Amino acid sequence: MRRDVFQAVADPTRRAIILLIALQAMTPNAIAEHFDTTRQAVSKHLRILTECQLVKQEQSGREIHYQLNRSKIEEIDQWLEQLKKIWESRFNQLDEVLLNLKNKKS
Amino acid sequence: MNLAFDFIVDKENHSITIKREFAAERSLVWDAYTKAELLDQWWAPKPWKAKTKIMDFREGGYWLYAMVGPRGEEHWGIANYVKIRSHEYYSGFDAFANAEGHINPDMPQAKWEVTFIDKGSLIFIEMHTTYPDLAQLEATIQMGFKEGITMAMKGLDELLTSLEN
Numbered sequence: 001m002r003r004d005v006f007q008a009v010a011d012p013t014r015r016a017i018i019l020l021i022a023l024q025a026m027t028p029n030a031i032a033e034h035f036d037t038t039r040q041a042v043s044k045h046l047r048i049l050t051e052c053q054l055v056k057q058e059q060s061g062r063e064i065h066y067q068l069n070r071s072k073i074e075e076i077d078q079w080l081e082q083l084k085k086i087w088e089s090r091f092n093q094l095d096e097v098l099l100n101l102k103n104k105k106s
Numbered sequence: 107m108n109l110a111f112d113f114i115v116d117k118e119n120h121s122i123t124i125k126r127e128f129a130a131e132r133s134l135v136w137d138a139y140t141k142a143e144l145l146d147q148w149w150a151p152k153p154w155k156a157k158t159k160i161m162d163f164r165e166g167g168y169w170l171y172a173m174v175g176p177r178g179e180e181h182w183g184i185a186n187y188v189k190i191r192s193h194e195y196y197s198g199f200d201a202f203a204n205a206e207g208h209i210n211p212d213m214p215q216a217k218w219e220v221t222f223i224d225k226g227s228l229i230f231i232e233m234h235t236t237y238p239d240l241a242q243l244e245a246t247i248q249m250g251f252k253e254g255i256t257m258a259m260k261g262l263d264e265l266l267t268s269l270e271n
Contacts, residue, residue: 012118083122084113086151091111091126093148097138098130 008052013037014045018054018068025058025067109228121236127228135229136193136222142169150174159205165190170207184209195221200235 008014013035020026020034032042046066049055053072058065112125128135138144142161149156153176160170169185184203190196197219201209209215216235223230 080113080115087113087124087126088111089151090148091128093152094138095109095128097144097147098128098134101134101137101144102130 008049008054011045011048013041014049017042017045017049021055021066022068025065027063027065031066110230119236120238121234124231124233124235126231127225128231129228132193132222132224132229135231139220139231140196142171145169145171160207163187163190168207170203172205180205182207193222195219 016035017031020031028039028043028046031046032039035042046055050057050066053069055066056069058067109127109129110125111127112123114123114125116122138148140163142158145161146156146158149171150173155174157172157174158169159172160168162168165187167187169187171183171185173181173183175181182203182205183200184207185198185200187196187198189198197217199215199217201215203209216237218233218235221232221234223232
């Protein structure tokens with residue numbers, strides 16, 4: 001199944017994980033301590049976040065740390081910014097259309 | 107005049123709400139949203155152009171149109187109208203299609219509602235778009251992203267032309 005960033009941020013636990021590791025890279029166990037769910041559940045969320053490239057794994061010695069992939073987060077905001085620009089452009093064109101209609105009427 | 111514009115993304119409920127004021131009377135704005143010859147003039151972000159093939163604005167009717175790019179490339183879209191309250195509100199589904207109006211099931215479909223509200227001498231439009239899942243919202247935004255790039259390129263072209271002259 002295709003994973004995407006919006007699916008990743010749709011879940012409240014995953015959003016909480018993102019906020020948590022935004023501060024510092026953490027091991028799965030340390031992350032799990034912040035949640036009431038099972039470690040398996042947290043692992044699953046981490047796997048989804050990794051598949052979407054929102055988080056990166058970093059091996060240090062025998063431990064794996066998870067850290068935020070900031071460029072992917074910025075990508076979401078860039079998409080939305082583009083969509084917003086398209087609507088701005090559309091509406092500016094609509095302003096012109098309305099002005100023309102008004103002038104024709106009067 | 108500075109007309110209010112709001113673009114609100116709700117990632118949790120996979121919806122986007124767009125609000126905009128227009129300095130025109132309600133009937134004109136309604137026409138601009140529902141008549142093919144007017145929609146064609148503003149629906150596509152420059153340098154794209156919208157081209158209507160069929161417009162049948164009624165409950166159960168549809169609008170079949172193409173977005174035509176600067177190199178003649180075409181993206182077909184279909185809007186299926188569900189509920190219409192004349193000059194006040196309409197709702198429907200938006201989908202990507204082919205020139206015959208057959209919906210592409212692999213591309214995102216969105217449900218939207220458009221409300222027309224009086225605000226003094228202005229008209230206030232509220233468009234609420236909901237996507238069945240977030241992957242579709244992303245796909246739409248990626249489509250938009252492509253168009254956005256084209257727009258940005260156009261801006262660059264204009265700048266270069268003005269520098270040359």
